[in-house]
Amino acid sequence: MAGGALAPGIGLLALGACLAGALLVAALWIGNLGRLAEALRRAAAEDGRLVPPSGTPLLPAVAEVAEGVARLARTLAEQGALVGRLRRADEAIVESLPDPLLVLSPARVPLRANAAARAIFGVTTGGAGDVAALLRHPALAEAVDRALSERRPQAADLVLPVPVAREIAAQVIPMEPALADGGRIVIVLSDRTRERALERMRADFVANASHELRTPLASLIGFIETLRGPAEDDKPARTRFLGIMAEQSERMRRLIDDLLGLSRIELVEHQPPTGTTRLAAVARAELAALEPLLQARRMVVEARLDEAALAAPADAEQLAQVVRNLLENAVRHGREGGRVGLSVATGEDGGKRAGVVLEVADDGPGIPAEHIPRLTERFYRVDAGRSRSAGGTGLGLAIVKHIVNRHRGRLVIGSEAGAGAVFRVWLPGRAEAASSRAAA
Incomplete structure (x- = not known):
């Protein structure tokens, strides 16, 4: 009877021991898995490298899982690093291409531009700068439409009239699949100007x-x-x-x-110039070089030169040619024994942009109004015989016009018959250039 009474108690003790052991193993597994989960969370939040949990050693099975996950993490990290290096290499290649390149979204919003494109068209993200006029060009818009619909590269020849005339050959390439940044259209431009x-x-x-x-x-x-x-x-x-x-x-x-x-x-x-030029110093040097011609025609120059007038961006040699041609024009066509006005000052153009103003005035016979629009044409002369006898080639004002265009400036000619002529050149100045960069 006693042995029969002890049997259930021993069974209950054995069952309890089994349950306690099971609970201990379960707790150990749960603790190991929790530590592994924490290590995985740290790896995901940091650099992707799995650092084994610290403390007591993991169970063999959990340690094997952790080692497998660590190998997988290392492989993924290496592949990610490789993809990053390849992407940086691709970006470096695109950035160093000599031809301008633009990447557009499906909505034709500029996403990316290489250095050549930024140099020519300025800021491109969101369509700002000269690139907006480029994308609105009918020939390019039609080429983009065809590229998206036919899914084949298209070509287009463009002429951009502003800020100076530019002739461009464009290649429009649809991307299937899309690029990593969502770009669906790549435009490669070649400046043929x-x-x-x-x-x-x-x-x-x-x-x-x-x-x-x-x-x-x-x-x-x-x-x-x-x-x-x-x-x-x-x-x-x-x-x-x-x-x-x-x-x-x-x-x-x-x-x-x-x-x-x-x-x-x-x-x-x-191509816009670079650098800055103190226009007063340039004008003074050209005035000194012109002294023999002034003496020969017994003319006096009344000069008002503002030393603070700084043209930027500017090509000093070309601006010297502008001053030289305008002064020679005034001396050759002004009244012998008369006066020439020369002024350099800071000032605004019609659009209220700050800059530098060069003004040359003579007291000659003046220019009839119907001739003024054509004065900057090659070899155009109001009085061909008088111009040749004065030593002019008919190219001086054409040269001035093209230099002013390159500097993104303005040339205004004012005159009345019998009342002399005034040539006014506005050029961007330091303040205007700085505000443009700030706006960009």
Whole structure:
């Protein structure tokens, strides 16, 4: 009876021990899994590397799981690092491409632009800057439509008239699948302005040179024939003819120099200058160089030069050419023994943008109103005979116009017949350039 009574108690004790052992193992597993979960959370929140839980050793099975997870985390981290390196390499390649590149969203919002695109079009994110005018161009918009609908690359030739004329070849490439930043359209631009300008320069140079050089060449040939014939022994005639030949030769030299200078300016007109220029110092230097011509025509220059007037961005050499051409124009066409006004000051243009104003005025016969719009055309002369006799080539104001265009400035000519002429050039100044950068 006693043994039968003890059997249930022993069974209950054994069951209790089993339950206690099971609870202990369960608690140990739960503790191990909790520590592993905490380590996984830390790895996910930091750099992805799994650091084994500290403290008592893990159960073998849990330790094996932790080691497998750690290997997986290391593999994923290595793959992530590789993807990052490849992406940075791709971005570096795109950034260093010489041609401008834009990436657009499906809604045609600029997402990315490389350095070449930023240099030409300014800020692009959200369509700001010159890129907005580019994307509105009908030819490019049509090419983007075709690329999205046909899912094939498209090409387009564009002419952007502002801020200076620019000729661009565009390649529109649809991306399937989309890029990592959501870009669906890649536009690669190639600026053909310089090549087209070079082609026109060659054609214009031949046409203009052949036309303008014909008269002085004919004069030289005629005088040479006369000196070799009837005037061979006529010393007074020979002296006079040689003087005329020297004048005609000098005229041809100036003409060729101005043609070449104008062509060089047109080649870079679409590229804004860099640097800053103190316009007063430039004007003073050009005024000193012009002193012999002023003395020959017995003219006086009244100069008002503001030393604080700073043009930026600006090409000092080209701005010196603007001052030189305007002063020479005023001296050659002003009244002999008269006065020339020269001023440099800070001022605003019509759009209230701060900048620098250069003004040159003469007291000559003035310019009839119907001629003013055409004064900056090549070889356009109000009075061709008077202009040639004064030593002009007909290219000075054309050169001024193209230089001012390159500097994103404005040239305004005011005159009345019999009341002289005023040439006013506005150029962006330091304050205007700084505000533009701030707005960007």
